[in-house]
Amino acid sequence: MPEMHKDLPQEQQRVDHIREEINQKENKLFEKTAQLKENVIELRKTFWDDVTVNLDEPDDVIETEASIKQQAELLAQKETVHGSLAKELKTLNKLKDNPYFGRIDFKEDGEEKEKIYIGIASLMDKEEEDFLIYDWRAPISSLYYDYALGEASYQTLAGEISGEISLKRQFIIRQGKMKAMFDTGLTIGDQLLQEALGNNASTTMRNIVATIQKEQNKIIRNEKSKLLLVQGVAGSGKTSAALQRIAYLMYRYRKQLNPENVMLFSPNPLFTSYINNVLPELGEENVRQTTFYHFVQKKVGDDFSVESPFDQMEYMLTNKHTMTDQIRMQGIEYKSSLAFKQMVDAYLATLHDKGICFRPVLFRGEVLISKEAIADYFYTMESSISLPNRMELVADWLLKELTSIQQEEVSKDWVGEKIELLDKEAYAKAYYKARQQGADSVMDEEAILRKAVVHKMFASMKAEVKDFAFVDVAKTFEQLFKYHPELAELPNSWKDMAAQTVEHIQSSHLQWEDVTPYVYFKGQLLGDMKDRSVRYLVIDEAQDFSAFQFAYVSELFPHTRMTLLGDINQTIYAPISKQNPLLLKDGEEVERITLMKSYRPTKQLVQFTKHFVPGEHKIEPFEREGNKPKLIYVNKETQRKEVLKHQIKDLMNEGYETIALVTKSLQESKHIYDALTGEVPCTLLDEETYTLSKGVLIIPVYLAKGIEFDAVIIPDATNSNYTKEDQTLFYTACTRAMHELVMVANEEPNVFIQEASVGTYKADKK
Numbered sequence: 001m002p003e004m005h006k007d008l009p010q011e012q013q014r015v016d017h018i019r020e021e022i023n024q025k026e027n028k029l030f031e032k033t034a035q036l037k038e039n040v041i042e043l044r045k046t047f048w049d050d051v052t053v054n055l056d057e058p059d060d061v062i063e064t065e066a067s068i069k070q071q072a073e074l075l076a077q078k079e080t081v082h083g084s085l086a087k088e089l090k091t092l093n094k095l096k097d098n099p100y101f102g103r104i105d106f107k108e109d110g111e112e113k114e115k116i117y118i119g120i121a122s123l124m125d126k127e128e129e130d131f132l133i134y135d136w137r138a139p140i141s142s143l144y145y146d147y148a149l150g151e152a153s154y155q156t157l158a159g160e161i162s163g164e165i166s167l168k169r170q171f172i173i174r175q176g177k178m179k180a181m182f183d184t185g186l187t188i189g190d191q192l193l194q195e196a197l198g199n200n201a202s203t204t205m206r207n208i209v210a211t212i213q214k215e216q217n218k219i220i221r222n223e224k225s226k227l228l229l230v231q232g233v234a235g236s237g238k239t240s241a242a243l244q245r246i247a248y249l250m251y252r253y254r255k256q257l258n259p260e261n262v263m264l265f266s267p268n269p270l271f272t273s274y275i276n277n278v279l280p281e282l283g284e285e286n287v288r289q290t291t292f293y294h295f296v297q298k299k300v301g302d303d304f305s306v307e308s309p310f311d312q313m314e315y316m317l318t319n320k321h322t323m324t325d326q327i328r329m330q331g332i333e334y335k336s337s338l339a340f341k342q343m344v345d346a347y348l349a350t351l352h353d354k355g356i357c358f359r360p361v362l363f364r365g366e367v368l369i370s371k372e373a374i375a376d377y378f379y380t381m382e383s384s385i386s387l388p389n390r391m392e393l394v395a396d397w398l399l400k401e402l403t404s405i406q407q408e409e410v411s412k413d414w415v416g417e418k419i420e421l422l423d424k425e426a427y428a429k430a431y432y433k434a435r436q437q438g439a440d441s442v443m444d445e446e447a448i449l450r451k452a453v454v455h456k457m458f459a460s461m462k463a464e465v466k467d468f469a470f471v472d473v474a475k476t477f478e479q480l481f482k483y484h485p486e487l488a489e490l491p492n493s494w495k496d497m498a499a500q501t502v503e504h505i506q507s508s509h510l511q512w513e514d515v516t517p518y519v520y521f522k523g524q525l526l527g528d529m530k531d532r533s534v535r536y537l538v539i540d541e542a543q544d545f546s547a548f549q550f551a552y553v554s555e556l557f558p559h560t561r562m563t564l565l566g567d568i569n570q571t572i573y574a575p576i577s578k579q580n581p582l583l584l585k586d587g588e589e590v591e592r593i594t595l596m597k598s599y600r601p602t603k604q605l606v607q608f609t610k611h612f613v614p615g616e617h618k619i620e621p622f623e624r625e626g627n628k629p630k631l632i633y634v635n636k637e638t639q640r641k642e643v644l645k646h647q648i649k650d651l652m653n654e655g656y657e658t659i660a661l662v663t664k665s666l667q668e669s670k671h672i673y674d675a676l677t678g679e680v681p682c683t684l685l686d687e688e689t690y691t692l693s694k695g696v697l698i699i700p701v702y703l704a705k706g707i708e709f710d711a712v713i714i715p716d717a718t719n720s721n722y723t724k725e726d727q728t729l730f731y732t733a734c735t736r737a738m739h740e741l742v743m744v745a746n747e748e749p750n751v752f753i754q755e756a757s758v759g760t761y762k763a764d765k766k
């Protein structure tokens with residue numbers, strides 16, 4: 001048994017004292033909350049007592065409205081206070097369980113030594129004078145993450161503060177009991193990290209506040225760069241750092257930032273649910289989270305059905321390499337590039353003078369305003385006016401035209417016919433309105449009904465005009481693929497590529513490679529609402545963004561600070577990532593941070609995978625011991641199933657809770673699932689899966705991105721399944737494992753296993 005730390009009783013006493021303080025604070029808050037609750041209930045009950053309702057004269061109506069508003073505001077105010085008290089209570093409850101995880105003794109130059117205790121939130125003493133606990137995001141807490149013993153300094157708004165750290169201590173406290181404590185020197189707690197990483201993988205991600213590493217802290221607290229690029233090897237804590245960074249920003253700018261001001265793009269819904277509890281765990285609300293796919297799909301609207309990136313991926317992994325397939329593959333590559341974006345821009349420039357396809361405004365099956373008339377109006381405007389501004393002007397003109405036609409229509413015969421078909425209720429309404437307006441003859445009543453009927457029909461037409469329904473965006477976009485500019489960068493197969501695309505557009509379907517070009521094009525043509533509410537945008541797994549996609553995002557969020565995190569070695573499909581945003585050059589507002597240390601896998605797993613890391617990045621393993629990866633040979637296909645069953649059973653017996661069979665494609669996943677289902681309890685995960693569960697999971701590698709499992713089994717690590725081109729996929733699959741990796745192959749394992757030195761894995765011939 002390790003020796004007990006001599007200060008443990010003292011530290012436990014402090015914890016007890018803190019818990020007592022928290023109890024007292026909680027009691028006060030409970031009282032306040034109860035009082036407030038009563039207040040709110042009473043206010044709701046008597047809401048109308050204090051409101052003066054008088055609708056006789058217009059002035060009375062205005063007064064009544066003001067009186068209701070005032071009463072409602074009072075109620076809302078009380079409810080907001082109630083909400084923040086509840087939040088405070090929640091935080092106190094968490095602190096009671098685990099008040100802090102670190103302590104540093106810091107002597108600021110010229111001041112007394114101070115003991116700084118660091119936890120997930122701040123806590124003041126009774127007098128509200130001294131900090132009993134500092135929030136991990138407070139400026140002084142950065143000392144804990146950035147320095148060993150000795151001289152140290154930190155930044156405050158007022159400038160740099162220097163001094164000396166004489167003690168750095170870590171605690172594991174659970175339910176108010178000190179489980180362990182260590183004094184550390186250089187890095188933050190290998191012991192604590194060992195503890196955190198030695199456990200089973202979880203179905204939801206954990207926060208890492210207690211053990212944030214210095215390099216990660218740089219990412220979390222970065223404030224100066226407009227664009228922060230983080231390249232980190234698999235398992236280096238990029239996602240963890242991204243989430244801690246969001247929590248940091250929400251604290252640092254708590255007066256200015258709402259959760260709506262921060263947006264996170266994650267790779268898929270499964271991943272979104274995997275990371276969903278980190279921010280609430282830290283006492284922060286979840287920010288806006290979406291996948292890029294959902295984001296652009298909304299912008300496409302009803303114009304097209306949209307292929308998902310996963311369907312595209314599945315296609316890329318399973319296509320038969322026919323001529324048609326080859327052309328599409330070239331198209332996928334070209335349409336991801338900035339060269340294609342330039343081509344779209346060149347085409348857009350031609351539309352200033354001619355070429356936009358319009359739709360006529362129709363009314364009762366007849367053309368009211370022809371598409372030629374709209375085009376004429378559009379193209380007689382100054383060509384220096386931007387396309388979206390001209391669209392607005394056309395819409396204004398059309399609305400005016402419609403209003404005057406609307407007035408003419410009122411007296412037409414068809415309106416009389418419609419009126420006859422109206423029901424009693426519509427009649428009653430018109431009658432009431434007519435009376436209100438002082439009308440008393442039947443004629444007046446009919447005039448009102450006529451107006452109402454025409455107004456209703458024109459209202460929906462006007463709404464369509466405001467939505468630019470008079471522009472045929474799809475057809476105009478289609479013309480892009482019939483456009484053959486003299487561009488040096490146009491690929492040889494452009495004509496075939498274009499013909500394939502036109503076919504899809506005409507059947508109202510957009511393939512994933514055309515989706516971003518389409519929404520970009522639509523935005524340039526009609527105007528895209530630049531999202532100014534997003535102040536910080538975080539993109540995880542940014543290596544899978546194409547240059548075109550990133551350029552689009554950058555234009556859409558022109559004033560937003562961005563953090564891009566990813567691993568160039570885990571790109572799903574390398575050609576798309578040639579101009580990967582992670583490879584952008586450093587500049588005045590661009591900063592790059594590289595993470596080399598991998599925390600997820602054991603040392604043995606890193607020693608194996610480092611032989612076939614796709615890029616040049618060196619990987620430093622975190623010193624955690626485990627078993628060597630296993631390669632199991634099968635010489636007959638029928639053996640594979642038995643081997644898989646046996647391995648799953650062994651891993652379960654070892655106590656592993658998440659065992660993933662990671663395949664190259666969904667097609668392979670389905671195949672394995674069909675073989676195992678009924679014999680082993682297992683779950684097939686596809687893009688429709690929104691939550692991760694424990695047990696045996698079968699998942700294609702592109703969906704497993706960013707997620708980790710206790711054990712990974714690669715059911716077919718054979719040469720024919722993973723060819724030379726599949727390096728990033730195979731690497732990504734292997735690096736999902738925290739503790740164990742098992743690969744099954746026939747006589748010829750893939751080239752990557754062959755590249756690994758024999759001593760780094762255990763081969764087992766069946």
Ligand SMILES: Nc1ncnc2c1ncn2[C@@H]1O[C@H](COP(=O)(O)OP(=O)(O)OP(=O)(O)O)[C@@H](O)[C@H]1O
Pocket residue numbers: 193196197206208211212213216232233234235236237238239240241567570599600705706707708735
């Ligand atoms: N400082 C840390 N303290 C404790 N655990 C950490 C730390 N950094 C990373 N980890 C753990 O390492 C694992 C990998 O972290 P994470 O998923 O954030 O890495 P990643 O770089 O996003 O990985 P990948 O690129 O492979 O998806 C997680 O279990 C995470 O909790």
